Amino acid sequence: MPSDTKNPRPDFRKYRCYESSVMSPDVDVEWYSKIYFQHRHRLPLRLREDFCGTFKVSCEWIKQSAKHTAISMDLDPEPLAYGHARHFLRLTPSQQKRLKVLQQNVLTPPSTLSDVISAANFSFFIFKQRKDLKRYFKSCLKSLHKDGMLLLEMVGGPEMLKVVQEKTRYRGFTYIWDQKSFDPVTHDALYAIHFKIKDGPLLKDAFVYDWRLWTIPEIQDLLREAGFKRVTTYWDRKGNGKGSGEYIPVTQGRNHGSWISYLAAFKND
Numbered sequence: 105m106p107s108d109t110k111n112p113r114p115d116f117r118k119y120r121c122y123e124s125s126v127m128s129p130d131v132d133v134e135w136y137s138k139i140y141f142q143h144r145h146r147l148p149l150r151l152r153e154d155f156c157g158t159f160k161v162s163c164e165w166i167k168q169s170a171k172h173t174a175i176s177m178d179l180d181p182e183p184l185a186y187g188h189a190r191h192f193l194r195l196t197p198s199q200q201k202r203l204k205v206l207q208q209n210v211l212t213p214p215s216t217l218s219d220v221i222s223a224a225n226f227s228f229f230i231f232k233q234r235k236d237l238k239r240y241f242k243s244c245l246k247s248l249h250k251d252g253m254l255l256l257e258m259v260g261g262p263e264m265l266k267v268v269q270e271k272t273r274y275r276g277f278t279y280i281w282d283q284k285s286f287d288p289v290t291h292d293a294l295y296a297i298h299f300k301i302k303d304g305p306l307l308k309d310a311f312v313y314d315w316r317l318w319t320i321p322e323i324q325d326l327l328r329e330a331g332f333k334r335v336t337t338y339w340d341r342k343g344n345g346k347g348s349g350e351y352i353p354v355t356q357g358r359n360h361g362s363w364i365s366y367l368a369a370f371k372n373d
């Protein structure tokens with residue numbers, strides 16, 4: 105069959121590598137529920153996963169019970185197509201009914217209210233201007249139920265400012281994190297992920313991230329300015345910067361080379 109050069113088949117290998125190296129959707133789902141429970145003393149049921157990519161987290165979310173629902177939003181049709189083939193089609197009909205996947209800008213969300221809106225893997229860093237990020241936060245606030253929570257995953261630390269590459273081996277491929285550039289004046293940071301398939305090609309620039317590296321206090325201030333009543337910052341419990349996977353509420357953090365932190369912003373106190 106002649107190949108369609110206009111619409112070549114997307115190379116899904118990068119999503120397979122990404123999911124097995126970067127993501128832990130079962131841990132994420134447990135974590136979202138745990139934080140929400142700490143503040144609201146009940147389990148959240150309605151998730152909106154912003155910047156959802158292959159929406160694997162939403163698929164885990166709706167597996168929790170027949171009452172759990174999820175809305176997944178991403179602009180890019182390619183990861184959504186992968187998620188459809190790889191995850192959505194494997195769900196039961198009841199689970200499929202409780203998951204709505206939208207190819208849509210997070211700035212123009214549907215009117216359905218959520219208990220939790222998540223922006224994982226630092227995705228909101230794509231908004232480089234304060235006014236754009238504030239618009240996003242305000243729109244999230246509007247889309248939250250009165251007890252609702254916006255959960256933001258952040259990354260930072262002096263190591264994130266360096267131009268370096270770091271390789272990690274996984275079964276069947278090597279993950280290469282490439283910090284291409286950082287501008288100390290604008291805090292613009294350009295990062296990429298490449299994958300080297302074992303005995304196969306290098307998937308160069310499989311994912312490219314053109315971000316502003318926001319700081320925690322900037323985001324705390326902006327969330328409050330956007331109207332969130334309570335903002336709690338979570339920091340790695342072991343405090344060694346290695347990511348123990350256990351995060352606790354803090355008002356101060358230790359200075360690590362690089363760190364991951366979560367900001368939980370509540371619509372009401």
Ligand SMILES: C[S@@+](CC[C@H](N)C(=O)[O-])C[C@H]1O[C@@H](n2cnc3c(N)ncnc32)[C@H](O)[C@@H]1O
Binds near residue numbers: 156158179180183
């Ligand atoms: C860093 S990836 C995150 C994927 C996934 N959430 C994860 O945790 O691995 C960022 C995703 O955000 C999407 N994206 C960027 N800007 C967006 C926007 N304004 N609205 C919706 N999705 C957007 C991109 O298409 C990309 O799939």
